[in-house]
Amino acid sequence: MLNSPLLRSIQSPRNCTIAFRLNRALRSKVLRSSVRSLLEPRSFPQWIQCGNPCYIQKEFIRDDPPYLPHLLSGNEPPTEEMLLPLKSSACRVAAAIDEVHTEISVVSDPAVLKFLEDKRVRLRAIDEEYKTVLSPLRRVPPEVLAKIFSIHSLRPQYGRDAYYDVFAVHDGPWTLSRVCGTWRQVSHTLCADVWATMLVPISGHLGRRKKDLLSILRAALSYSRSCLLSLWMKDGGLWLSGWDVEAREISESLLKILLSQSQRWKSVIISISPGFFHLLPLLRGKIPELESFDICVESLDGDNTGTFDGLEIAPRLKHLVFEEWGFGLIPVIDASHLVTFCDDRPADSVGILHRMYLDIIRDAPSLETFSVNHQGSSEGALPVAAPRIAHQALRNLTVCESAIIRSLDLPNLASATIQHGCPSWKDSTYTYPDVLPALLKLIIRSKCILTSLTIADTQLNEHIFSILSLCSNLSEFELGFSQWRESDPSDPVLQTLVDRMSETTTNDSHKLVLVPLLKDFTVSMSDRYRIRDDVALTMVHYH
Known part of the structure; x- marks a missing residue:
């Protein structure tokens, strides 16, 4: 009998029979299951x-x-x-x-x-x-994350890559604010310097909504908080007829927003059409932090005349560049802190620019680079300053008018460039004949040590040999001719000059006699019709 409690509880013969059958069935089932589990293969793959x-x-x-x-x-x-x-x-x-x-x-x-x-x-x-x-x-703590963002966003100091396009919302610092809420908060509140160097296309917004553009610019300016701004404002010339009125309104609104932030301007490059120039005098007395200002007025002669006093009160202004200004537009400048001054206007028939330039040199004791392209209506037409202006800091001089050269005494001059400011497509592109004698006298008078000399669009004469003989420390020398002609009067002088410059000492065949320290000698010439092959090949040989 089985010892199962269930079976023991069955007492009657009938129940015993039932118990036996149940017991046999159970044992048979268990046995079959055990045998099957031993004989059948496992259900593995x-x-x-x-x-x-x-x-x-x-x-x-x-x-x-x-x-x-x-x-x-x-x-x-x-x-x-x-x-x-x-x-x-x-x-x-x-x-x-x-x-x-x-x-x-x-x-x-x-x-x-x-x-x-x-x-x-x-x-x-x-x-x-x-x-x-x-x-x-x-x-990472937000302050550390902000520092990482600032380092990652570092850009070159100069050139197009130094600026991010404020309207390219899928590039530049805008991308930092699109990762997550934490990054957005850090980039908007702790990274003002990342947002402060921006390229702002003032024009070219045909088809774009005014509200969107103004909102984007305002947002970027707000993220820069109180940080000083470095701006590049590009105006593509809305003064031309045929431009969309709404696009012009957008451009003017953008410019006004930027002008409203002039208290924070540190460095500005701006190209502006005459139609918007009337807004710039509003800068007067509102640019206390401005250090660098490069302004191009895409203008035709006579579009803007008179005086421009927007820069008259600029106590920190160090670098000033005027490009494509009309002849009749005269800026009033605070030159006391200027280090760099450039103006590319090529003509000065009445001498107004000439007097302004001399005043700038006289009033800017820290001036190191001075570049102007003006030239009088004829040789000797412009006056020479009396007494001469002695300037100790000026090291880089670019001029084409002899009256400027004869007005200066520059003992620390290191780089001199003589070049004509007129576009090369005009008929007359040469400086006046008295410019090389004036340069020679400047070197003798100032006892300066030139290391770089460029003479372009200037008729060469015997004075060039005397100039080079006084420049024993010259390391860079460049000659340029934007309209070379086969019958050019400079041709024989240039050939003789190359021969003289190639002379070496008897003891050392690698040591030049005329310019012993010269490292770079460049001659560039262009002729719309023809270039003399023999001279060109000679120049290439000695380059």
Whole structure:
């Protein structure tokens, strides 16, 4: 009899029969089950029975903390309470990856490898999620993150790449504000310098909504907070007829917004059409921090005349450049702190510009670079300053008018450029014959030591040999002819000059006699019709 409590409870003969049958059935079922489990093959995949170690085919079951998806949707750091569960789950994933690595190293069956490699790919993706939310960058203090943004956004000091296009909202500092809320807050509140150097296209906004453009500019200016601004304002010439009225209104509104921030201007490059020039006098007395101002007036002769006093009160102004100004437009300048002054106007028939230039040199004791292209109506037409202006700081001089040269005494002059300011397409592009004698006398009078000399669009004569003989420290020498002709009077002088410059000492065939320290010698010439081959080849040979 079985010892089962259930069977012992059955007392009647009928019940005994029932118990026997039940017992036999149970024993038969258990036996059949046991025999079947011994005889039938296990229900493993076919690839397990290939001689490889037997691995159970199972997927990795994720057990992520419930806040993992939320952390992955942004860039906020996990709290202290979140860190331990996250690190624990990350360790579990890392252990699973190590286990799969080990299994892959001992398996050769293609089907097994495929399963394990797919599993490893999925595990690595999970591992990257944990690395993302546990990244130390998420826990960087905002002040440190702001410093990283500033360093990453550093741009060249000069040229187009120094500025970001304020309206290119998918580039520049705008990208920092699109990553997450934390980055947006840091870039908008702690990175003023990143937003402060901007290129603002004033024109060329046909088809764009005025409200959007003005809002973008105002936003960028607000993010720069109180930081000093470096601006490049480009006006493509809306003064031309046929431009859209609405586009012109947009341009004027943009310019007015920038002018309203003039108290923060530090460096400005601006090209402006005559139609907007009337707004610039509003700068007077409102540019206390301005150090550099480069202004191009895309103007035709006579568009703007009179005086411009917008720069009269500029106590920090050091670098000033005028480009393409009309002959009748005279700026009133505070030159006391100027270090650089440039003006490319080529003519001065009445001498107004000439007097202004001499006053600037006289009133700017720190002036180091002075470049003007003006020339009187005829040789000797402009007056010479009396007494001469002795300037100790001026090192770089670019002129084409002899009256300027004869008015100066420059003991520390290191670089001199003589070049005509007229466009090369005009018929007369030469300086007056008295400019080289004036340069020679300046060198003798000042006892300066030139290291760089450029003479362009100037008829060469015997004075060039005397000039070079006084420039024993010259290392750079350049000659330029924008309209070379086969019958050019400078041709024989130039040929003789090249021969003289190629002479070497008897003791050292590599040491030049006329200019012993010369390193760079350049001759550039252009002729719309023809270039003399023999002279051109000679120049190339000695370059």
